[in-house]
Amino acid sequence: MALLADMRNQPDILAPYAAFEEHGAGRRYAEPSAPYRGEYQRDRDRIIHSTAFRRLVYKTQVFVNHEGDLYRTRLTHSLEVAQIARTVARALRLNETLVEAISLAHDLGHTPFGHAGQDALNARMRDFGGFEHNLQSLRVVDQLEEKYASFTGLNLTFETREGILKHCSAKNARELGAIGERFINRHQPGLEAQIANIADAIAYNNHDVDDGFRAGLLSLDDLRRQPLFGEQYLDVQKTYPQLGDRRLFYEIIRRMINKVVTDLIDNTQRRIESIAPASIQDVREHHEATVALSDQVFEMHTSLKRFLNKKLYRHDKIRQMTDKSKAMIEVLFDRYMANPGQLPAEFSARATADGDCESAKARVVADYIAGMTDRFAIAEYDRLN
Numbered sequence: 001m002a003l004l005a006d007m008r009n010q011p012d013i014l015a016p017y018a019a020f021e022e023h024g025a026g027r028r029y030a031e032p033s034a035p036y037r038g039e040y041q042r043d044r045d046r047i048i049h050s051t052a053f054r055r056l057v058y059k060t061q062v063f064v065n066h067e068g069d070l071y072r073t074r075l076t077h078s079l080e081v082a083q084i085a086r087t088v089a090r091a092l093r094l095n096e097t098l099v100e101a102i103s104l105a106h107d108l109g110h111t112p113f114g115h116a117g118q119d120a121l122n123a124r125m126r127d128f129g130g131f132e133h134n135l136q137s138l139r140v141v142d143q144l145e146e147k148y149a150s151f152t153g154l155n156l157t158f159e160t161r162e163g164i165l166k167h168c169s170a171k172n173a174r175e176l177g178a179i180g181e182r183f184i185n186r187h188q189p190g191l192e193a194q195i196a197n198i199a200d201a202i203a204y205n206n207h208d209v210d211d212g213f214r215a216g217l218l219s220l221d222d223l224r225r226q227p228l229f230g231e232q233y234l235d236v237q238k239t240y241p242q243l244g245d246r247r248l249f250y251e252i253i254r255r256m257i258n259k260v261v262t263d264l265i266d267n268t269q270r271r272i273e274s275i276a277p278a279s280i281q282d283v284r285e286h287h288e289a290t291v292a293l294s295d296q297v298f299e300m301h302t303s304l305k306r307f308l309n310k311k312l313y314r315h316d317k318i319r320q321m322t323d324k325s326k327a328m329i330e331v332l333f334d335r336y337m338a339n340p341g342q343l344p345a346e347f348s349a350r351a352t353a354d355g356d357c358e359s360a361k362a363r364v365v366a367d368y369i370a371g372m373t374d375r376f377a378i379a380e381y382d383r384l385n
């Protein structure tokens with residue numbers, strides 16, 4: 001039993017301020033423990049077996065899913081986030097399994113067509129409480145997955161749910177109970193949640209450079225003017241002057257990720273030493289996040305983010321796709337609202353369960369649309385037109 005406890009909680013390798021599952025706040029519905037798996041392992045497994053997780057493979061990250069087979073999708077993005085987050089968690093002696101569970105679940109609530117889909121759905125939901133993909137990820141694991149006989153949702157632990165809910169308005173927080181409290185008290189989440197959050201940004205910043213360049217939307221000249229890319233470019237060129245373009249490019253990307261992740265670990269370690277938390281509670285009550293890049297690397301990382309925003313996410317070619325996607329989501333929403341009979345039977349029943357309550361109906365329609373893959377949304381759009 002002692003060995004099993006060691007395997008589950010890794011007490012000899014976890015730092016005292018890590019998330020220990022025996023001190024965790026537990027699940028909403030009490031369940032007996034599993035013989036061979038810890039609680040965060042079970043969370044991760046439940047996420048991987050969920051319907052929403054499988055759909056991530058057909059959801060847009062930046063490029064609409066059918067545009068090419070080599071671009072990131074939400075699924076491969078989530079795997080890259082998990083890989084980066086696990087490296088950081090392990091190096092800092094934090095709970096690697098928890099950080100993996102949070103990373104794999106963080107985008108479960110994303111609509112089809114990436115941010116374009118979320119913006120269109122949010123605009124249509126303005127009078128009905130809005131739509132926010134981060135809140136939707138929590139809704140997916142808490143309410144929308146139907147996998148268990150005795151409860152709705154996946155019944156994940158508090159710590160995984162805390163990590164999924166990255167940001168939240170005070171108004172929404174008040175409706176969420178314990179999980180929303182930190183947004184009212186201005187507290188931080190545990191270090192594992194903080195890591196998953198930054199790993200998300202590190203992953204997309206770097207893989208979007210890769211995808212954007214391969215799609216021909218970003219030029220090497222522009223990229224070289226970015227401090228993070230430019231610095232690695234000079235290094236690689238100096239060491240390997242004969243290197244072909246393709247390998248030069250990937251060698252740069254590889255080194256960029258390595259630089260940012262190494263800085264994150266080193267700088268966070270320094271911060272932990274100066275803040276000196278004794279437990280996860282101290283981490284939560286600290287007035288600012290503990291996990292952070294150094295100022296210098298943060299500036300490089302942020303500069304690249306701004307660059308991608310301007311040159312890639314708002315590129316004409318991406319914009320054309322974005323406009324089309326928005327229009328499709330708007331038409332789908334309007335059609336289902338006008339005629340809930342077009343929804344599958346169980347959604348249609350839920351949509352009309354509250355009689356004439358428009359906001360209850362709108363929420364069901366938003367849940368249905370948010371769950372769609374890109375290609376299913378396109379097929380539904382064609383069918384309803």
Ligand code: MG
Nearest residue numbers: 077106107200
């Ligand atoms: Mg993400």
